[in-house]
Amino acid sequence: MNAAIEYWPFGVYVGAVVVVIAGKLLASHFLGERHRERVTGEAYESGILPTGTGRLRFSIKFFLIAILFVIFDLELVFIFAWAVAIHELGWPGFWGLMVFMGILTVGLIYEWRMGSLDWIPRRPANKRSRPSTLSSKPEPTR
């Protein structure tokens, strides 16, 4: 049981977390007002009334964001593994990491130039709504 005594600040921390969360929930339970009016159940009080169902078709772009998050999360894991051993690895490890990050930076530049990072699609050239840097150029025919 030595470790349990050694890590007592962690136990205090966990206890504090439980007390704070339970306190918040209990306080809002006893202090919060409860009333049932005509628009209490609305999502946005005094806002625009939501219409239709919530079962929308979501754009695939959301999934794209999630995939990008996972990929760069994994990159971060490798960087972390390098960072905790930075003194033993020295310069060879540094250049190894630079090559690793360089490969992924190439992928990031590819994503960027492909327009995958744009939330709104770029305007087609014939609409002339805004002078875009890339799309308003006349495209060479191939």
Added chain:
Amino acid sequence: MNWMFYIVAAITLIATVRVITHPNVVYALLYFVVSLLSVALIFYMIGAPFVAALEVIIYAGAILVLFLFVIMMLNFREEHETHWLRKRIWAGPGVLCAALLAVTIAFIAQGPMVSGFYRTIEPSEVGNALFGPYLIAVQLAALLLLSGLVGSSHLRRHERGSLLRKPEGGDSQ
């Protein structure tokens, strides 16, 4: 030490079987989280805390987001959140998680391992191995991630103006 391992392994098996057999994906996902957490605890018990942390961060954190997104996009059944909060739903994963927490506390309370058979691998040792003798594997992993990046960028439609040449498309969103 041994009885703890068997408890966690049993929790892993139960949770994984429920992932496969549960008819509803959202509840299967709950059991999936429990399964990943117990695998992480097994890694931690055999002396690999770094891998255990990665299991929680990558799988239970990031990969699970992908599953959630798939459910969000493909699940069109008429359901309400109040149906998801019934006790029957969260009782199973809750009990398994509580058992995992109990085993974790018991394992930490018994102190560091002195068995000699298992040795705790520090994260810095993992980094030394990765960026030392296994540097090629790291670069191959980078190429794998790069292919993932490139593949994901082709998931969405591309309009004119991007690098991808398309015939006359126009946006019709």
